[in-house]
Amino acid sequence: xxxxPLLQVRNLTTQFFTEEGTVRAVDGISFDVYEGEIAGIVxxxxxxxxxxxxxxxxxxxxxxxIVDGEVYFKGEPIVEFEEDDDGDLAPTDAMLTNEEMxxxxxxxxxxxxxxxxxxxxxxxxxxxxxxREFIEINxxxxxxxxxxxxxxxxxxxxxxxxxxxxDEYPHQFSGGMRQRVLIAMALACEPSLIIADEPTTALxxxxxxxxxxxxxxxxxxxxxxxxxxxxxxxVVAEICDRVNVMYLGEVVExxxxxxxxxxxxxPYTEALLASLPRPDQTVEELNPIEGVMPEAINPPxxxxxxxxxxxxxxxxxxxxxxxxxxxxxxxxTHRAACFRxxxxxxxxxxxxxxxxxxxxxxxxxxxxxxxxxxxxxxxxE
Amino acid sequence: xSESVLGEEVSADTVSADEVAFGETLVELDGLTKxxxxxxxxxxxxxxxxxxxxxxxxxxxxxxxQAVDDVSFEIEKxxxxxxxxxxxxGKSTLARTILxxxxPSEGAVYFKGENLAELSGEELRSKRKDMQMIFQDPQSSLNPRMKVGPIVEEPMxxxxxxxxxxxxxxxxxxELREERARELLEKVGxxxxxxxxxxxxxxxxQRQRVNLARALSVNPDFIVCDEPTSxxxxxxxxxxxxxMRDLQEEFGLTYLFISHDLSVIRHISDRVxxxxxxxxxxxxxxxxxxxxxxxxxxxxxxxAIPVPDPRKAGQRQILRGDVPSPIDPPxxxxxxxxxxxxxxxEEYDLTDEEWNAVREFVRAVMRRTFEANSEEQVRxxxxxxxxxxxxxxxxxxxxxxxxxxxxxxxxxELLQESFVQPSICASERPAYFVEPEHGTxxxxxxxxxxxxxxxxx
Numbered sequence: 001x002x003x004x005p006l007l008q009v010r011n012l013t014t015q016f017f018t019e020e021g022t023v024r025a026v027d028g029i030s031f032d033v034y035e036g037e038i039a040g041i042v043x044x045x046x047x048x049x050x051x052x053x054x055x056x057x058x059x060x061x062x063x064x065x066i067v068d069g070e071v072y073f074k075g076e077p078i079v080e081f082e083e084d085d086d087g088d089l090a091p092t093d094a095m096l097t098n099e100e101m102x103x104x105x106x107x108x109x110x111x112x113x114x115x116x117x118x119x120x121x122x123x124x125x126x127x128x129x130x131x132r133e134f135i136e137i138n139x140x141x142x143x144x145x146x147x148x149x150x151x152x153x154x155x156x157x158x159x160x161x162x163x164x165x166x167d168e169y170p171h172q173f174s175g176g177m178r179q180r181v182l183i184a185m186a187l188a189c190e191p192s193l194i195i196a197d198e199p200t201t202a203l204x205x206x207x208x209x210x211x212x213x214x215x216x217x218x219x220x221x222x223x224x225x226x227x228x229x230x231x232x233x234x235v236v237a238e239i240c241d242r243v244n245v246m247y248l249g250e251v252v253e254x255x256x257x258x259x260x261x262x263x264x265x266x267p268y269t270e271a272l273l274a275s276l277p278r279p280d281q282t283v284e285e286l287n288p289i290e291g292v293m294p295e296a297i298n299p300p301x302x303x304x305x306x307x308x309x310x311x312x313x314x315x316x317x318x319x320x321x322x323x324x325x326x327x328x329x330x331x332x333t334h335r336a337a338c339f340r341x342x343x344x345x346x347x348x349x350x351x352x353x354x355x356x357x358x359x360x361x362x363x364x365x366x367x368x369x370x371x372x373x374x375x376x377x378x379x380x381e
Numbered sequence: 382x383s384e385s386v387l388g389e390e391v392s393a394d395t396v397s398a399d400e401v402a403f404g405e406t407l408v409e410l411d412g413l414t415k416x417x418x419x420x421x422x423x424x425x426x427x428x429x430x431x432x433x434x435x436x437x438x439x440x441x442x443x444x445x446x447q448a449v450d451d452v453s454f455e456i457e458k459x460x461x462x463x464x465x466x467x468x469x470x471g472k473s474t475l476a477r478t479i480l481x482x483x484x485p486s487e488g489a490v491y492f493k494g495e496n497l498a499e500l501s502g503e504e505l506r507s508k509r510k511d512m513q514m515i516f517q518d519p520q521s522s523l524n525p526r527m528k529v530g531p532i533v534e535e536p537m538x539x540x541x542x543x544x545x546x547x548x549x550x551x552x553x554x555x556e557l558r559e560e561r562a563r564e565l566l567e568k569v570g571x572x573x574x575x576x577x578x579x580x581x582x583x584x585x586x587q588r589q590r591v592n593l594a595r596a597l598s599v600n601p602d603f604i605v606c607d608e609p610t611s612x613x614x615x616x617x618x619x620x621x622x623x624x625m626r627d628l629q630e631e632f633g634l635t636y637l638f639i640s641h642d643l644s645v646i647r648h649i650s651d652r653v654x655x656x657x658x659x660x661x662x663x664x665x666x667x668x669x670x671x672x673x674x675x676x677x678x679x680x681x682x683x684x685a686i687p688v689p690d691p692r693k694a695g696q697r698q699i700l701r702g703d704v705p706s707p708i709d710p711p712x713x714x715x716x717x718x719x720x721x722x723x724x725x726x727e728e729y730d731l732t733d734e735e736w737n738a739v740r741e742f743v744r745a746v747m748r749r750t751f752e753a754n755s756e757e758q759v760r761x762x763x764x765x766x767x768x769x770x771x772x773x774x775x776x777x778x779x780x781x782x783x784x785x786x787x788x789x790x791x792x793x794e795l796l797q798e799s800f801v802q803p804s805i806c807a808s809e810r811p812a813y814f815v816e817p818e819h820g821t822x823x824x825x826x827x828x829x830x831x832x833x834x835x836x837x838x
Contacts (some may be wrong), residue, residue, distance in 0.1 A: 234644075238687040275619040280649075
């Protein structure tokens, strides 16, 4: 892991242009993925983790658009922006074209596994046929050779009796088996990086455990790097090497997995861990995070977590913390975007504590538009 | 607001004579069974058997999905009974059958001592007032065209609440119901001013709170919660779970809490039942079940959950194979086809090591998880130095030679006939009580490993 990172993401920004306004789904995130590691992206729904994953392979759907930032994969510019003559940001000439992405990157170099295996498989073609076609196109081999590779891959991911299952249709496979097929498909072209977007979320725990074990084994064998997108801190603890915690479009903490769980430097990570019921011990009282995550259309000023943060000070509402290295000399790199850390010098300690605006009730944070009824609805008393 | 209309805030000493006291049985299931017809229609059961020589012979056999099979347990007033199991194990069907939303095929449900199956339609309808349900998807269980206030009032209207009271006061029944709806919204942590908003304006967690308020509106004793927090984010889930606990304390509620998430079950439950393929395989106090699991399926489940602590990673225990179909489920203990502790048939005299090797071999043949090129290769893989002698050895040898000839089906049948079917696990449905290590409550474990323990209960 000493060499150049396999994937470099810098200031990646993706926005959705909707009627209600601009949704800043991914707002300037940066991270690296090194060869042979599993990098986690963890966060609650709406944090922007899936959009981040899609942006890396340029699969953002309308009305979303990558508007800024850089993504380099093995030195190749997947995303690259520069200022044009008018001072506006525009993609550079060197940035890979859609055609190049499709032909050379997606599938061959970077494979993707989605949450719902049924949506990624065509129900009217056999499982083997789909796998074979994918291998034929991406590895430029003949039909019979592709079939042999496909059967080998199915066996590799633990599908019993692959020769006869090859001719079956997706609906004849169980959920866990379908996810194995997708893993086989992802691995078939021996990519350097696999992006897995909540791949085990729809599965039962015993099946999830089987898939996680399989990924562990395959990763050891092929040395593939992974970006593992999940909301489940248990899964993160189980398989990730390094973790990026996302909140409202930003990466708020970035650390080795052990440091993240045992030496958190961001109150959001701490609060998230404290809110989890545990399977291995009885937690009498859960400590939920107050309020709900606001919408990314109009994020809070300063630190985006400050309205829900138990440690928020006045300065947090005013200044936006960047994500910087907060590790002490000699320690492993640990980045966090919180003024509590000594690496920031904005006068956090002197700043007066902030009353939590999220409040304990649920009166705050209705998701819909405001309406006059609610405003004047004081007849309750 | 002049006087609280929430009324009856129950506590242990204000229980009236016909009510069930705290700690006594509120709900009792006796051999509850629900089988679904897997096919519909007059000719659905018709089968044609072809044997290649004569014309196909028509036979008639109906196959049922045995979703819930002979389930008995009790739920005490004031407790939370957690029901955990994987998808398809029948936990939601069980919940619906308890509430008579689907009619049981066999068995009875007693609520406050009354057999619900024997009630007439109207009697059952009025009983529903005491038994409410909360569903997983907070979105689809709320009518998008109704404001949340009227949604909460709907059950009160259906049960004619406040009709009598209204005659004694100067307010109408509708006004009293609205007053109560507003109070309930506040109780579940919403702003009473949101009375006039539509469900779409609320987040998932808030919608589940509306569902809670609606369930509470008719003053139920018993609430069945079917995966109520599964669709919520972790931090929101904790908020809703805390509210549910507070409400339970305040109103003296009894919960049947269904979830696939063992962490949530461990947090919220007093006692926990584990379900596998329509059977309850283990039931014990929470602490006892999690710290001293006595059924191999429970152990596998506990071993599979990812713990949110990287220092405990890599300790997972992997359960092989998929859950069998509930149409024609395995005989005896339904877990015996996957159980890592399948008991050896008595007729063989095998050491533990030999039996472990045989069992692994039987499973591997069943699932065809390996390639067989030569007999030596198979022997080396499964029986390196532990090859069993006697009858068992003969069967294994025969099976290996079949496999090498690519006759997997024959080999599998032979092994199943010789090693699985004669096992006590495949022939008898287990039901034992074991001595608890934590606390004093009963510990039920449906596993034949406990067949020699004294049955004190």
